């Protein structure tokens with residue numbers, strides 16, 4: 001199976017989780033072992049030789065973990081509020097469909113460590129920008145961002161590029 005065939009398994013659910021949102025559901029792609037593998041492999045190609053892999057809860061954990069395992073790298077979880085047991089840095093942010101808070105352990109990343117930041121979908125970019133700030137607060141440096149899918153009409157790429165021009169933004173598909 002090639003990556004295009006794998007990505008074709010992503011389905012669109014209109015009006016979820018609320019009216020007007022066109023939700024990209026990756027679960028049929030995850031359920032196919034060949035598709036899961038080829039998408040993991042494609043995303044892992046965006047990692048630099050020395051970067052750590054960070055993933056954003058919840059769906060960024062799925063591919064962040066598989067990429068980290070595939071590359072024999074460490075995985076850094078960026079979690080929703082109240083889930084991490086040690087001292088955290090915290091950022092509030094606006095979503096396409098609501099508001100949320102992300103957190104990271106203060107000792108999650110070594111000073112100056114390069115990071116590949118992973119999530120499933122790039123929409124408005126609010127989630128990614130919050131996660132980039134959290135990694136920076138720990139002393140890490142996001143060099144690359146990887147998502148499976150980008151929704152270009154929502155401006156996430158432009159927002160991230162304006163705030164963080166040094167970060168390379170990689171997506172497997174734009175829809």
Ligand code: AMP
Nearest residue numbers: 022023024096121122123124125126127
């Ligand atoms: P944003 O912060 O607006 O870029 O939204 C990205 C985050 O929200 C990611 O963690 C996605 O999992 C989720 N998300 C936003 N919009 C969608 C969508 N249309 N379909 C699936 N997930 C989405």
